[in-house]
Amino acid sequence: MTNKQQILAKRPVGMPDAETWTLTTTEVPELKEGEVIIKNHFVSLDPAMRGWMNDAKSYIPPVQIGEVMRAGTIGTVVKANKHPKYKKGDVLTGWGGVQQYTITDGTNYYPVDTNLAPMPTYIGTLGMPGMTAYFGILEVGKIKEGDVVLVSGAAGAVGSVVGQIAKIKGCTVVGIAGGPDKCRYVVEELGFDACIDYKNENVPAGIKQHCPKGIDVYFDNVGGEILDAALGRLRMHARVVICGAISQYNNKENVKGPSNYLSLLVNRATMQGMVVMDYAKDYQTAAQEMGQWMMEGKLKSKEDIYEGIENFHETFQRLFTGEKKGKLVLKVIEE
Amino acid sequence: MTNKQQILAKRPVGMPDAETWTLTTTEVPELKEGEVIIKNHFVSLDPAMRGWMNDAKSYIPPVQIGEVMRAGTIGTVVKANKHPKYKKGDVLTGWGGVQQYTITDGTNYYPVDTNLAPMPTYIGTLGMPGMTAYFGILEVGKIKEGDVVLVSGAAGAVGSVVGQIAKIKGCTVVGIAGGPDKCRYVVEELGFDACIDYKNENVPAGIKQHCPKGIDVYFDNVGGEILDAALGRLRMHARVVICGAISQYNNKENVKGPSNYLSLLVNRATMQGMVVMDYAKDYQTAAQEMGQWMMEGKLKSKEDIYEGIENFHETFQRLFTGEKKGKLVLKVIEE
Incomplete structure (x- = not known):
């Protein structure tokens, strides 16, 4: 063999x-x-x-x-x-x-x-990306009903699940994704409230338009300019979940640090990193709950x-x- | 008049x-x-x-x-x-x-x-800077006995109090200050365990030397390169308190964002901003406790x-x- x-x-x-x-x-x-x-x-x-x-x-x-x-x-x-x-x-x-x-x-x-x-x-969705989404948005993002949640990489394996869970929990959810097809998919198929096409739109303007009162939770998969744009629109006591930074992984130069990080001070906000493996003992419970949502058609x-x-x-x-x-x-x- | x-x-x-x-x-x-x-x-x-x-x-x-x-x-x-x-x-x-x-x-x-x-x-010490230090290190930094605490602006109004409170609470405390006189003052008069002179020493090397196991809490008054150096040595579940960024306040260009922020992810760490005015209702209690420490000679x-x-x-x-x-x-x- x-x-x-x-x-x-x-x-x-x-x-x-x-x-x-x-x-x-x-x-x-x-x-x-x-x-x-x-x-x-x-x-x-x-x-x-x-x-x-x-x-x-x-x-x-x-x-x-x-x-x-x-x-x-x-x-x-x-x-x-x-x-x-x-x-x-x-x-x-x-x-x-x-x-x-x-x-x-x-x-x-x-x-x-x-x-x-x-x-x-x-x-x-029932593996690592889904678990990352589940524990990231619930345990680190600590979403509650009525929160305004912004998710980058919204059409991706993690972001798509983050946004759908936030919708299940009664949040307003805005995605960021690349291109009109992905944005259409995120809104029409996954049920996000809006999606900003970072390849064709001005992201800070899009966030301002779709999150007029600011952001309670930003789930970051991308880093770079988009992280800065999100930091620029935080609400008081906002939570920023640092899950990944795909825009920076292939850099030959230094990682771009978020220039707007002092928004954490102004808004008494928290930026926290997460690694899914820390939640291994609860994977089974999460998989059961997500499996249930999938059967009910709430999670695609x-x-x-x-x-x-x-x-x-x-x-x-x-x-x-x-x-x-x-x-x-x-x-x-x-x- | x-x-x-x-x-x-x-x-x-x-x-x-x-x-x-x-x-x-x-x-x-x-x-x-x-x-x-x-x-x-x-x-x-x-x-x-x-x-x-x-x-x-x-x-x-x-x-x-x-x-x-x-x-x-x-x-x-x-x-x-x-x-x-x-x-x-x-x-x-x-x-x-x-x-x-x-x-x-x-x-x-x-x-x-x-x-x-x-x-x-x-x-x-009994006014805004002292209150900032008190609530910043206790409520946001959540120090506990045995923690390794790093403080920038260690000879300043806030940093000097932060470090002394951390010593009272049983932490190992390392300061960062500018020049040998300030460093001597921080160690000999305020009782910090060590102090790194950022004007004459390599800060990352100094942190490595004095915090060989890494940092549990970093209290940041300065931002810039020193924030990056601290992020580079975080321990698991570390807390970074964003109190100020004096190195950036007179910038004509953009604020320098912390390139090492992905250390938050690797170390499941938290970076949180604070504004002292949020704690106004507890100023009286804090002033009493700090006044007591001053009378006992523990807080200079x-x-x-x-x-x-x-x-x-x-x-x-x-x-x-x-x-x-x-x-x-x-x-x-x-x-």
């Missing part, structure tokens, strides 16, 4: 390119006792992966040169060697990496029920699925060019 | 200069019923005053052109016209402005007891007093050049 893998070949400066990873083919080794082989049907492509490629202190160690590129995955157990919990046919989600097969003892894997939702949803999940492990680099770039709609997923092996 | 006043003549761009204010002399008008005349012995000079001069939305309205420059003051009632609370001889602190006499109905004035502490202390108060209302501009500049030690006070009238 052969295994195609995307190996980190060198650390990128700026945007990763064709030399950043090497596609290799190896034999899948024999299983030790207590291990399983998982066939990774789908790999999750997330902006955070760019950060893991830098040789810098962060919330998890960087991927090392020569290692399989780290990524969330969902797959099926194809072989088990006396594993205490998992058997052939079980569907598991975890950190399988950008490869077709993973051998694991099951640590940090979770079983899922594909009768309730399709596989890609378990690495999207959309995945944009590409095919072929050899297309990993081109597909990954869509995270940064914005050429995708919803959660970006790569199918890396045939059924 | 004549009254010398410093009137805001024009809005400065960058550092205020000799034309920013005009010194005028007027007659003190007759008192209406319910009013008092206060002779302002001492005027408080604070970095926040620079912000009040800009025509921008902030936590209080800007000082208008032609108005007396806003400032905290302490003085004695020299005449009262049937005032319900105050009589001749009472000592009051409030917002008297940069002038020798103020007529007021007493709103936002508080009586003080000059047997317990000298007048300048009531606009320093130091004022740097200059004389002459005509020297307001030159004295004010010391806030930004750093040529002062402790709370900057201007005596604007003879006894």
Whole structure:
């Protein structure tokens, strides 16, 4: 049984390119006792992966040169060697990496029920991006009914769920996304109250128009100029959730710090960072509640699925060019 | 009775200069019923005053052109016209402005007891700067025993009190100040564990040396490069208190945003702004507790007093050049 893998070949400066990873083919080794082989049907492509490629202190160690590129995955157990919990046919989600097969003892894997939702949803709205949205907007953003919530990356895997949860909780929700198609999707399909097209509109003017009384909660996935625009319109005691900064991940220069950060002082506001892994013990509860919302039609999940492990680099770039709609997923092996 | 006043003549761009204010002399008008005349012995000079001069939305309205420059003051009632609370001889602190006499109905004035502490202390450690320190480090910084606390502007009116309170509460306290004299004062007289001289030392290296395990609470009075250096060494769940940004107040260009703000994400940290006026209802309790610490010798108060209302501009500049030690006070009238 052969295994195609995307190996980190060198650390990128700026945007990763064709030399950043090497596609290799190896034999899948024999299983030790207590291990399983998982066939990774789908790999999750997330902006955070760019950060893991830098040789810098962060919330998890960087991927090392020569290692399989780290990524969330969902797959099926194809072989088990006396594993205490998992058997052939079980569907598991975890950190399988950008490869077709993973051998694991099951640590940090979770079983899922594909009768309730399709596989890609378990690495999207019911996976890390959905959990990030759920805990970010509820636990860090602390939204309450009537709040005005602004979300950047509104058509993305995290932002789309953030906005829908805020609507469920009775907030006014304004999104920021790139291009008229995404904005239409965010408003018409996801039910946001408005969406600002940052590629074609003046963002500060759009925020002023759609949030005339200011912002109670800003959920930031992008950083840069948009973070500054949001800071410029905070209400008293506003909360800014720092979830990501996709506009800055491929910078060759320093990160752009938010010039308007003194708005935190003027408005007695709070800016707080979050990492989803801190909430692992409550994933199950969150998944149940979000699954319920999905069944009731209140929470929509959309995945944009590409095919072929050899297309990993081109597909990954869509995270940064914005050429995708919803959660970006790569199918890396045939059924 | 004549009254010398410093009137805001024009809005400065960058550092205020000799034309920013005009010194005028007027007659003190007759008192209406319910009013008092206060002779302002001492005027408080604070970095926040620079912000009040800009025509921008902030936590209080800007000082208008032609108005007396806003400032905290302490003085004695020299005449009262049937005032319900105050009589001749009472000592009051409030917002008297940069002038020798103020007529007021007493709103936002508080009586003080000059047997317990000298007048300048009531606009320093027992006034706004002290209150800012007290509520900032306790309520926003939420310090607890054993925390590593870093304070910029450590020799200043706010920072010196922040650090001393943190020591009283059992924290390790590292200051940042400009020049060896100030650093010696902070360590030897105020009891900080260490002090980094930002004019002669590399600040990131100094933080690394004195906070080898990182920072639990950073109390920021300065912004700019020092804020970035502190963000670069946060511990998990750290709190950053945004109290001021003196390095940025006279900028002609944009404020420098903190490039290292994504450290908030990596470390699940919080950056929160504060304005002391929000805590007005608890000033009395804070003043009692701080007065007690002063009597016990645990909290030292130091004022740097200059004389002459005509020297307001030159004295004010010391806030930004750093040529002062402790709370900057201007005596604007003879006894």
